[in-house]
Amino acid sequence: MSTKATVASSRFKRKNDTVAIVGFAPPSRNKAPWDDLSKDLVGLNEEYNFDWFKRKPEDVTAFFQLHPRQSFIREENQSDPEHWKWLRKKHPFPIFMQERYEDIPSSIKYPWDRVVQEFGTYFTSTLTYIMAWAYLEGYTRMELYGFNMASNTEYIRQRANAHYFIGLMRGKGIDVYIPPECMLMRGYAEYAYDDVMLGARQDLEMLEKIHITKLEGLANEINRARGTANALLDATQYYPELTDAYSEAEKIAVVKRDDFHLKKGWTRGLKSAERLMDKYLGMERNPNKGAINVES
DSSP states (O other): OOOOOSOSOTTOOOSSSEEEEEOSOTTGGGGSOTTOTTSEEEEETTGGGSTTOOSOGGGOOEEEOOSOHHHHTOSOOSSOTTHHHHHTSOOSSOEEESSOOTTSTTEEEOOHHHHHHHHOSOOOSHHHHHHHHHHHHTOSEEEEESOOOOSSSTHHHHHHHHHHHHHHHHHTTOEEEOOTTOOTTOOSSOTTTSHHHHHHHHHHHHHHHHHHHHHHHHHHHHHHHHHHHHHHHHHTTTOGGGHHHHHHHHHHHHHHHHHHHHHHHHHHHHHHHHHHHHHHHSTTTOTTTTOSSOOO
16 A cells, blocks of 8 residues: 555645535435535535535535546436536536546546555445545545435445445544434444344344245236136136136135235235334434444
8 A cells, every 4th residue: 555645636735634525315414514614525416506505616625526427418417407517617616527627627637546556446436435535635534424325226335335434544543423313334223232123123024025925926826816717707608617617716816816915915014114123223213322423
């Protein structure tokens, strides 16, 4: 690993020792130090377009738009259809990007080579790119707002990388603050202390998986039973003696359908119980319990 650089970009100079990195996720994004100019503040992508982004443009430290060019020039941008137009304006803050673009006057090339030399290539989100940059710029404290990474989408890959960089920064002596409203550094429970309830939560999840498997099998059985009943019904037009067989097949199809909906209801009930237990065991039980590095 290289020696820590004091300045990552010759076109940027930090004003303070603390940088607030703001993401999109509520509610912790609202806790960002919008009016505290003793802290530098950086945003990303199209955050400037939302009412909750309260820092005045002249007081913004930097923005980060690290996606490839074909992404940020597209017109079908739901966060801001005018994003490409906004990028081409001159701003009172730099915008870190993959390249320095002549048609984006505030763009600065992200110091990729310096970052890779120091940290390698394990990056799965803009957050960790910014943390690496902030370290090279000499910030001694990083405050993270608006980063939950709690949904089981692309964030499931980003979350582990964020945890890695938070630990890495702290290991390097950087003070990393995460507000108690943020879900980023929270699990279901305090392991070994709450694992009786955590075990019950796992039992519910296992039961749900068992019922889902049964539902898949029942769905196939219903299709077969319904197909048999329909075929017999058609056949009774030519062979009336099959009427009793059709009636019996119809009863079987109805029983299997009712059984399917019963088990489907159980499965939904188990999912509801999991959500209630998650609320009890996780972040919403006591927002101040186990908070990570909460300022006194």
